[in-house]
Amino acid sequence: MSLEVLKELGDATYYGNELRAWGEAFVTFGLWFTVLPLARATIGRRLAKRTADRPVNFLLLLRALIDATTRVFMFAIAIYLALRWLKIPPRAEKLVDTSILVVTWWQVGHWLSALVQHLIEVRRGREFAGTEGAASLNILRFVAVMIVWIIAVLMLLTNLGVKVGPLIAGLGIGGVAIALALQNLLGDLFASLSIALDKPFRVGDFLAIGEERGTVEQIGIKSTRLRSVTGEQIVMSNGDVLKSRVRNYGLIPERRAELQLRIAYETPRKLIAEVPKMIEAAIRAENKVRFERAHFARYGDYAFIFEAVYYVQDSELQAFMDAQQSINLRLLDEFSRRGVTLAYPTSRSMAIQPPAPPEAAS
Numbered sequence: 001m002s003l004e005v006l007k008e009l010g011d012a013t014y015y016g017n018e019l020r021a022w023g024e025a026f027v028t029f030g031l032w033f034t035v036l037p038l039a040r041a042t043i044g045r046r047l048a049k050r051t052a053d054r055p056v057n058f059l060l061l062l063r064a065l066i067d068a069t070t071r072v073f074m075f076a077i078a079i080y081l082a083l084r085w086l087k088i089p090p091r092a093e094k095l096v097d098t099s100i101l102v103v104t105w106w107q108v109g110h111w112l113s114a115l116v117q118h119l120i121e122v123r124r125g126r127e128f129a130g131t132e133g134a135a136s137l138n139i140l141r142f143v144a145v146m147i148v149w150i151i152a153v154l155m156l157l158t159n160l161g162v163k164v165g166p167l168i169a170g171l172g173i174g175g176v177a178i179a180l181a182l183q184n185l186l187g188d189l190f191a192s193l194s195i196a197l198d199k200p201f202r203v204g205d206f207l208a209i210g211e212e213r214g215t216v217e218q219i220g221i222k223s224t225r226l227r228s229v230t231g232e233q234i235v236m237s238n239g240d241v242l243k244s245r246v247r248n249y250g251l252i253p254e255r256r257a258e259l260q261l262r263i264a265y266e267t268p269r270k271l272i273a274e275v276p277k278m279i280e281a282a283i284r285a286e287n288k289v290r291f292e293r294a295h296f297a298r299y300g301d302y303a304f305i306f307e308a309v310y311y312v313q314d315s316e317l318q319a320f321m322d323a324q325q326s327i328n329l330r331l332l333d334e335f336s337r338r339g340v341t342l343a344y345p346t347s348r349s350m351a352i353q354p355p356a357p358p359e360a361a362s
Helices: 003-011 019-053 057-067 071-083 090-127 134-159 164-170 172-181 183-198 238-243 269-284 317-338
Strands: 206-209 212-219 223-228 233-237 246-248 255-264 289-299 303-312
Touching: 019 057, 019 071, 057 090, 071 090, 090 134, 134 183, 183 212, 183 238, 212 233, 223 238, 233 238, 255 269, 255 317, 269 289, 269 303, 269 317, 303 317
Parallel strands: none
Antiparallel strands: 206 212, 206 246, 212 223, 223 233, 255 303, 289 303
16 A cells, blocks of 8 residues: 555544544553553552552552552543544533543542541551551541542532532521431531540440440441440440540559458457558559558447558459459458458347336235
8 A cells, every 4th residue: 555545544534533633542542541550550569569668658648549540530531632633523522521520530539538548547557556446547537538529529510610609508408407307317427526536435445434334346437336244235326425424444544442441359459550561561562553551540330440542553454353352362361370350240239128017016
């Protein structure tokens, strides 16, 4: 085929464009739709290797953004660049521009979501160890991603020429009605966000909420679930949790214990003076226990009353009870060895004789 024939064929017009222009458009599309996915895969693999040994925040963010880049967006870029070679009708051009705009903002939403999730993961690495606090951060992630997509949709509508202000105002009355209908659900949602930000408790903490007590198993969007000491699961809405007085035993650095002993009045004066020292020695002999005081407090109804206070430096209930038991057994052995008698309530009754009957009148 001669060059003149090829030139004539290239100058032929199909659907308003020369065949040469159609060829350039197809080549451009194929080139970009091949190069962009290959570049994404290559850069992603290299970043994965570099961040495996040394996780740098900037490189992790760049990797997250590249992973969030979709093939639909790369397809839209290839279409846009290919159409630069062609002349298309105004209506078709407007349709293509609108479609590309929608895809672009859809991709921006993916990038912003990846950015938000990266920032949350960085916060988790700084503030939490392991999976601790994961539930709170999941709630925060959910709310943040939802806000990101709302902003992306509003920006898309603005770029499409839609006046967002009147639209939001027009939806105001309907929004109020929906908010009233979903009042409890929205209240629990904002309560979950408050828990995620303020962190009054975390998964694994032992809580006392009103009359309920249990270990936190899950913090969800609507409810918080506790595992009670008797085994059943307690489900409470997040709104009710924040309205209640919450006692968090999982965050206390140490537990306070108060010991009260009653020593029999028959105990010799010399041993009475030694009892506070015995109590102190028994407490100090226990590991992870901080002694505070031990005193002969007062005279009871039937015994000398001694009081002691110490702190178990462990938030776990099991460790607290084990320390109390060990101290009590140690005191019991010491009192038995020294001859100190523990008192117990006693009652002494006197026999009352009935009055003698009056003598009969003579």
